[in-house]
Amino acid sequence: MKDYILRLKTITIADNEEVGSKNAFLGEIFTQKALGNIRVSDGFAITASAYRHFIAYNKLDGVHDQLISGIDKSNPISISEIGKQARDLIMGARIPGDLYDRILLAYRELLQDSDDGLAIRSSPVEDNSLSIRTKDKYDTFLNVKGEKQLFSSVKKCFASLYSDQALIDDPDRKDRVISVGVQKMIRADQACSGYAYTSDPQSGFVDVIHVSGIWGIGFKNAEQLLNQDEFIVYKPNLSMGVNSIIQKKLGTKSHMMVYKDSGDTTSLIEKETSSELRSKFILNDEEILTIANWGIILENYYNSPMSLEWAKDSSSQDLFLLQAKPENFKKLKTY
Known part of the structure; x- marks a missing residue:
């Protein structure tokens, strides 16, 4: 069974298909001795397998593809409306209990009862899996505090796969997959x-x-x-x-x-x-x-x-x- 959670300290570039390039490059700094002098905030990645589990659990397999197939590429309003529908499906879905428990455990292990904030960043798994040119397409949330904000932010990162900009840039793409990075916040x-x-x-x-x-x-x-x-x-x-x-x-x-x-x-x-x-x-x-x-x-x-x-x-x-x-x-x- 694929891991739903990977600590940054265990991630390398070889994991990019599970954690996306953004998380993979950060993890590489933890795991490679040649990069050991560089300081990176500790954290963990919610993997692409976790996202797929979330989609399958909520019976959304293929639903987003059907929605996107109805986009009128020449009409910005069509892109915006269908993008919102796709995002709403994710925001209205439930995180499976086993995934919820693993995210919560990793969150508590990371903060160890402190009330520090978190940085929660999307790390999409692109067709070119080492691509990092994803600026402003996908969501990032800073200074996230508490379990409620944590899970809400994770779902918003999932939903940002269908941001207007992501659909404008690549409206025909199928099998969109995303990972989410969770790190201690740098104030x-x-x-x-x-x-x-x-x-x-x-x-x-x-x-x-x-x-x-x-x-x-x-x-x-x-x-x-x-x-x-x-x-x-x-x-x-x-x-x-x-x-x-x-x-x-x-x-x-x-x-x-x-x-x-x-x-x-x-x-x-x-x-x-x-x-x-x-x-x-x-x-x-x-x-x-x-x-x-x-x-x-x-x-x-x-x-x-x-x-x-x-x-x-x-x-x-x-x-x-x-x-x-x-x-x-x-x-x-x-x-």
Whole structure:
């Protein structure tokens, strides 16, 4: 019988058909000694087998395919209406008792009676099973607290297989399958978060690492991202252990995303950044170089340029890797 739950500490790239590429790349960091210096938050994956069990238990096999076959691809309203019907079927379905119990056990083992929040992220199993180009199609929920929010968020991730964007991008796809990653939450809302690229994202120049970010949780809006701090690290100097930060650009960082003080703890609100924080860089030199070194380790391991998503936890002040994306799939190692 397939596992419904896999701990990140046991996952490798070989598990991508069960956990999706997002979870597989994170698990690889736990399980491979060459990546051991990179910090990733602990967690577990709800597998593709678990999703299939959920669908079969609720007798939804083939139902979604029938719905999707009725989409008028030239009509956005048709896509939206059928997508909602598909999602509603999942949200109205019941998680089987055996799966419910295993998720609950993994949840309790992970938190060990603490009241920490969770990050719950979709990790779709794509036809190209190592594809990571799924941004904004599938749901992510941050600072999830309590069993009720946990199970609701898991079902919403399942349902996001049929998001409007997923249907627009690939309306003819059959056998849609998804995994869900559950991790301890990194509280970047009172710290900072951002991205890094092991080649320049604009020019493709391979000798620099581009690190950027803002205070709080990262924005998705491209215009707002222009207000971020930016740092350029020169790779040849980094490998020699000499001064390698060749440029720092202070962004305006006029706004930041934080969690609501009360009510729905998963909801983010935008607020103005204080003048003190606007005038400060989000990272010190040591932190910039830590992220840059993570990029080099991953680039060497996968033999591919990398894009990284990182965050700093406000409690521990530690940096964490949230996602790692090899840009050249064909050069990925096989296991």
